[in-house]
Amino acid sequence: MKALPKPLADLVGELSSLPGLGPKSALRAALTLLRWPKARAQGLGRTIHDLRENLYMCSRCAGLAESDPCPVCSDPARNPESLCLVSEWDSFLALEETGLYKGRYLILGGLISPLDGVDPASLEIERFKDRLAEGTVKEVILALGSTLEAESTASYLKNLVTRLSPDVRLTRLAQGIPLGAEVKYVDKETLKQSMVHRQDI
Numbered sequence: 615m616k617a618l619p620k621p622l623a624d625l626v627g628e629l630s631s632l633p634g635l636g637p638k639s640a641l642r643a644a645l646t647l648l649r650w651p652k653a654r655a656q657g658l659g660r661t662i663h664d665l666r667e668n669l670y671m672c673s674r675c676a677g678l679a680e681s682d683p684c685p686v687c688s689d690p691a692r693n694p695e696s697l698c699l700v701s702e703w704d705s706f707l708a709l710e711e712t713g714l715y716k717g718r719y720l721i722l723g724g725l726i727s728p729l730d731g732v733d734p735a736s737l738e739i740e741r742f743k744d745r746l747a748e749g750t751v752k753e754v755i756l757a758l759g760s761t762l763e764a765e766s767t768a769s770y771l772k773n774l775v776t777r778l779s780p781d782v783r784l785t786r787l788a789q790g791i792p793l794g795a796e797v798k799y800v801d802k803e804t805l806k807q808s809m810v811h812r813q814d815i
Contacts, residue, residue, distance in 0.1 A: 622648075674745075676721040676738045677703055686710075686719060693717040695752040697745060699771065701725045701759070705797040709757060712806050717755070720745060725763035726770055732763075734770055742771075746779045755812060756786040759796040772815060785812040 618626065622644055629640035647655050671677070672684035679685060686692060696717025700706045706719050722737045745751055754775055758764035768786060775784050787797070787808035797805070 675719045676723060676741060677706055677719065694750045696755065697751045698755040698757050700757045700797060702798065705757065708798050709805060712802050712809065714806050714809050725758065726767045727763045743778065746782065751782055753783040753785060757797055761794055761796060784815055786815050788813045
């Protein structure tokens with residue numbers, strides 16, 4: 615897009631690096647921003663700036679929050695003996711929306727996928743080891759979905775738990791999640807059933 619003025623081309627370049635936005639979609643978004651009143655566009659810029667300034671990664675669960683530790687990790691009513699592992703923050707949100715699970719979480723930051731260059735070192739494995747080493751966790755729930763990457767990650771985590779904390783119960787979500795599905799796309803009732811009927815692995 616060499617014919618674009620530099621400020622517009624720069625914005626299109628930045629927007630097109632976002633997931634789901636190719637160059638044409640990014641150009642449409644940029645032109646929409648140009649049509650907004652100046653105050654509204656500046657407000658969007660401030661919101662993006664504040665997102666980076668005012669959000670923290672929780673040192674306990676690796677989730678996003680306005681404080682560290684996050685409200686879930688600092689809630690004394692949550693069961694510290696139960697630790698639910700999810701791949702991404704949106705999966706955590708989906709499980710929290712059910713209102714069923716009352717334990718703690720750890721967000722791995724992805725799933726093992728050698729083809730995509732994601733190995734265990736790319737995930738929050740050290741944070742998970744630290745949580746196990748505390749000796750409080752009695753059950754680890756794998757809420758990773760049923761994709762090939764989820765299965766690979768589950769296998770790795772199972773071996774890790776067996777080696778480091780053999781007395782810890784290891785379970786996974788069960789009923790209702792179809793093969794190939796990701797937790798974040800599963801409806802609330804299916805997630806409830808999966809959590810209630812989780813199984814040992």
